[in-house]
Amino acid sequence: MNRPAPDLLKPRKTPQQTRSAVTVEAIHTATIQLLLSDGVARLTTTRVAARAGVSVGTMYQYYPHKQALLFAIVERQLDMIVTAMLTAAERLAGCDLQCVAEGLATAWLDAKMADIVSSRAIYGIAAEFDLSELMNRAKILLIDAIRSLLEAVPDAGFTDPDTTAFMLAALLGGTVRVVMESGMADDDFERLRQELPRACLGYLQLVASRQ
Amino acid sequence: MNRPAPDLLKPRKTPQQTRSAVTVEAIHTATIQLLLSDGVARLTTTRVAARAGVSVGTMYQYYPHKQALLFAIVERQLDMIVTAMLTAAERLAGCDLQCVAEGLATAWLDAKMADIVSSRAIYGIAAEFDLSELMNRAKILLIDAIRSLLEAVPDAGFTDPDTTAFMLAALLGGTVRVVMESGMADDDFERLRQELPRACLGYLQLVASRQ
């Protein structure tokens, strides 16, 4: 893919007065709302400004492009997810296989559901801009954490912990994503809550060569 | 989401002479190439026409919008996948759990890989247009086929075959998707080939109450 890469992602100016901090936050949530209701393709700077109750110019005082705005939002969301998962991993260190599987699945679902709105809104941004750098950083952190976690499970040797962690991360991320993207009836959500931990556990039990 | 839904998807005119059939095919492949190299956001009618070696007007003789063109491509791709999976399901009827798990995972990977180019290209379209109708039709067919398949596995009772089929479909689709979308090194592909069948099998073994 040859999509626009991040040019200058950082805010052009950091808010100094309370007033502007409020403005930036308003722009932020307006963007997410519009993203969710109309998708990336329909997201225009004017609409964001209007929804946020400010003028277009104001937006450009804090973000050099539309891109930068979208990147800022993605970054915040990724940080949230990664933090949540790292915390969970810490808590699960040394637990047995079932505990780890359920813990990871639950942590992932909780993190996604906690901000289900932004999560769903964001999935589309990747299609329009090149997020690989941002994503990869998060992915590496996540896989690393999972690997350490797996290696710390007592009585369970993994032949190739890195591959197992890779697969588990893909499984978690992918499964939740497709379900969230496809309408997602409440019914589907319940099913996911119930089945995702099982899928993780099933996979881990299969690849763990018990000693 | 409130994205544009399919208006008039069907070709405005069906090619009658050999010449025009060639043209339509050229437009088709040009679109996929551009989609893959630059993403949806960069896909313009002019560029498609140029790449296909025809003029813009020609494109509009067969598709009423850009939308219709994209939908036609998605539809073709979905049909291919669904057909491949239904065929595989037929072949696997009556096999044991391991055989079914491996068969489904392999069939899914093969189908995606056979046309890896279009597969990757297409993932972005969903962000811009409302594909839920198209997708749901495919999803229902797929889940149905998997459910029947599961019920036909000897010596393995599933408490809730529908939920299991739902989860398996999400797992297959999601996992492969995230891996394909994230750059996808050859290394990642090998890992997926190896681990996806295991993940399916692990999950199925766990939820199958052996008799």
Add this chain to the structure above:
DNA sequence: CTAAGATATGAATGATCCTTCAGTTTTGGA
């Protein structure tokens, strides 16, 4: 060979949208 239908062309139209900047308003400290 010829006419009618099929197919192709691409400049022009109109709409949308990002981004800028000259000017206005607000804020907070002196």
Add this chain to the structure above:
DNA sequence: TCCAAAACTGAAGGATCATTCATATCTTAG
């Protein structure tokens, strides 16, 4: 109270694009 810095405004420039249609070229049946 007063002013310099901080914020905000929004019309206008400039670019990109989807879509149309009048015109030209090609194909084939008769």
